Amino acid sequence: MTDTLLEVRGVKKYFPLHKSPFSKNKSFVQAVDNVNFSILKGETFGLVGESGCGKSTLSRVIMRLIDADEGQILFDGQDLLSLRGNALRRQRKQFQMVFQKPFESLNPRKTVGDIIGAPLQIHGVLNHSDRKREVRRLLELVGLSPQYIDRYPHEFSGGQRQRIGIARAIAINPRLIVCDEAVSALDVSIQSQILNLLHSLQEEFGLTYLFISHNLSVVKYMSDRIAVMYLGKIVEIASAESLYTGAKHPYTRALLSSIPIADPDAKKERIVLGGDVPSPVNPPSGCRFCTRCPEALPVCSEVSPEFVSISAQHQVACHLYTDQAVNGEGESQDG
Template sequence: MSEALLQVQHLKKYFAIPGSIFSRNIGKVKAVDDVSFDVHKGEVLGIVGESGCGKSTTGKALLRLIEPTAGQIFFNGEDITRLSEVEMRKIRRDMQIIFQDPYASLNPRHKIEKILSEPLLVHGIGTKESRRRKVSEILEVVGLSGDHAKRYPHQFSGGQRQRIGIARALIVKPKLIICDEPVSALDVSIQSQILNLMEDLQEEFGLTYVFIAHDLSVVHHISDRIGVMYLGRMVELAENEALYKNPYHPYTKSLLSAVPNPDPDIKQERIILQGDVPSPAEPPSGCAFHTRCPECMDICKSARPDFQQVTEDHFVACHLYGDGFG
């Protein structure tokens, strides 16, 4: 395995719950609660989970688009949580993001040429003429025409807008791209085109992705390793095939049981979870999943399981896998 480009250690992000006009905050929403993982150069790390599990908040915290409450984030060996805003702006040339909604992430008042040249302008890259050339070149790279630079966002389809979003992230030649559900707002037929494009670009430019999604089929297609989040915590992390063929955590098993199998001869048992996802403002004691877990034990209700390695490159936070496992 190559060296780690990104190291996340005990990342937390809490949002205050305001009271009335005259009262103080009345609580905290623990959107991300003690998450740790590494991302290696050239790999795609997928992060999956239900809506509200904290995966998108994690992605934005990695770039400090929202400030972490606690924890450390090392990029190329440097702790970026200690950097000033000016220093962080320089680092962001190497760390970019593709947003979920291609309709909301592009300024409708600006032409594509201005939208794509803005990152170059912010980082002081090139002259006006060279920036115009780069915009035309990057549009060609993502499968559009250089002439499209003269158009406005509303003149493009959803898939084309997402290609523009990818071009905007790519134009400064970053090392790491956070992909925040980049295909979830697109039609299924367009999703495959965008995923194939992202795979081609990764190989061509030597990119590293953190790919955030709730669709397990999409993550399976593109990821090298996959992390599963539940209620702000990472509950399992493993190589792609290892996770799909032999999941450890009961939550991961339930998610995978819901993925349709294209082979009609294969019968798979659907694991139906009971109850609703607890509120991140009042997470359960012990293991956050114990209120819905079909394999819950007494210890799960009182003690929070450690996120530990149980086999080679397979990590899980579950009391079913104690010191004597394996």
């Protein structure tokens, strides 16, 4: 697909549990297990799920901050997992990240000018004086005064720090930005400002976002398409409108039922799931949601469901819809 910028194919990431060196049986945390999706150029692809479902691990695998155990991550057709050394460094200019906690992601011993200018220096973009001018321009672009260039991170509020992180991310004109819970640590009023800033930057520079959050309302506001993740697996992918008006997977429906509504007189059915989220060390066989699913079938605990297409923009991995696919049979997950 010429419009596809990023394609994730069969990505797995397991973390070994450190046990006694004399133990023969090794256990693994199955953080990401056979995940597949694609992101189109210029779109915002949302990734949502409960804390601990593997969202942040997946984002770091995509960014090559940690290595995947299996799979492919194709960026404009090139497999990032096959790159090493200078080849990976050259490609890193194309994708950047905005982290969850702005204070922890900024070096407290460096000035704002050094922090934002670091990507320009690392990739050999511009000389010293030109870099300072570019840093001032970037500060203005994200709504901060150029006079802040010599200040340190502790002198800023949380929202201002996140603006600095965004300025650093766009400094070398990337094509993809991964936003990992980019507004979850901010006050609600500041969240809206940062989200609007991300929107305006996307329109101005044609950016593509992978937007990760557990906040369903924020994901709806930002995203063109959304993937729902549960215990290391993607269970549903759909356009934002299709997902929020006609979610198919029981887990997605339960998530959406938890969104608070502003009208105190409005009645909304809340789907309360039984039990706890299973351990990723020993997940259930078959569908990973089967132990909590109110609509589970006998086959759910035996066979892992394949993705089927409900419509052109809506895929779900659930045995309830196997016979309702567009073509009458399961299709591979391609986002």
